[in-house]
Amino acid sequence: MNRAELADFLRRGRGRLAPSDVGLTPGARRRTPGLRREEVAQLAGMSVDYYTRLEQSRGPRPSRQMLTALARALRLTDDERDHLFHLTGEEPPRRGWGSPRSSEAESGGASAHVRPGLLLVLDRLHDTPAVVVSDCGEVLAQNAMSRALSGDAFARPPRERNLLRRFFLDPAARNLFPPEDVAEHARSHVANLRAVAAARPDDPEPAALVAELRAGSEEFERLWAEHEVAVRRRSTKRFQHPLVGLLELDCEILLNEDDHHQLVIHTARPGTESYERLQLLRVVGLQDLKASSPPPPLPVPYLGAPPPDPRSA
Known part of the structure; x- marks a missing residue:
């Protein structure tokens, strides 16, 4: 897993998006362009602390489900999604349904990536x-x-x-x-x-x-x-x-x-x-x-099982 490259890729992906791009209200005046970390965490269904550690090159290896959630939250293309998986040492999900699906129970197959x-x-x-x-x-x-x-x-x-x-x-x-x-x-x-x-x-x-x-x-x-x-x-x-x-x-x-x-x-x-x-x-x-209260943040030990999916707005 290339933590430094992953952190840089996440920061750049976050910086190119405006709140309106993902259906969020801009709110108060922002000092820097792009989404805030807490907004990406909200869209991906993870805790702010966990996402912050990923951007600071000190987070644990994300699960495949978490990578899928991040790809959706950051509005990644198919190629960018594949790159995200490669940075963590994971094989990208298949893009078609003609080949057998992985036996791993995941929501990270090609059909789960919304363009x-x-x-x-x-x-x-x-x-x-x-x-x-x-x-x-x-x-x-x-x-x-x-x-x-x-x-x-x-x-x-x-x-x-x-x-x-x-x-x-x-x-x-x-x-x-x-x-x-x-x-x-x-x-x-x-x-x-x-x-x-x-x-x-x-x-x-x-x-x-x-x-x-x-x-x-x-x-x-x-x-x-x-x-x-x-x-x-x-x-x-x-x-x-x-x-x-x-x-x-x-x-x-x-x-x-x-x-x-x-x-x-x-x-x-x-x-x-x-x-x-x-x-x-x-x-x-x-x-x-x-x-209503937001869903509880994803605990770090839960990385091996399917976490909440990102889009709820």
Whole structure:
């Protein structure tokens, strides 16, 4: 691990970003350009002390998951992300899904690296919920309105950040939807995952998720046996929010087929009751997020296991 080169690379990456580049409020006048250390730490889901030690060439070797979090926080390109891994003596994650995935349980594969351009779009959506997910349902990035609508995915353990896993294995996840809509959501999830698994026969990720859900959910097993196939596209969804009530939102899905990513945007039609409630959520929901305590900092001994992912704004 080249600590000096790593420290210099992190400092330069931090210095080239403005708060507005990553969806943060500039705040008080700054003496130097770039993000503050505490802002990078916040975006990467780590403690300020841990990040500071990395920049001072005295930190421990980061885990692969932590490197992925730093790459997203600093809006690194694919080449820059690979360089970051090389500086710590790690092999960069694969960029395609044609080769076998590492047996290491990590969120640091190629599909977990969200391109800077997509994150820039996400950061610009201040008044509507938006989230970046993989085609297998892994939440990769959220904006503040998405957290206000459906909760902070990155406050949960890594395994619970998959939308399908939570929907079928955690009954509480269904409270977000009116009870009469749950069956249709279940059917849609299964049909989409079947299409993904068939399109990626050499990638073990969707196959492993299917096997896990078939073993853990009788409902999933029953729906899987029906062999319905339907790629997830534009739809209208209803959310039962505990603060603002029922929201009927149009769901638009923008695809990045190279990385198997989806930018999911929820909007309400102007003039509707849902539109007014979404505006209310922007006020009361974001206030609630600011009032809540931040997730605990990542302890240094935890480096070998998946840490919180970076994007939660």
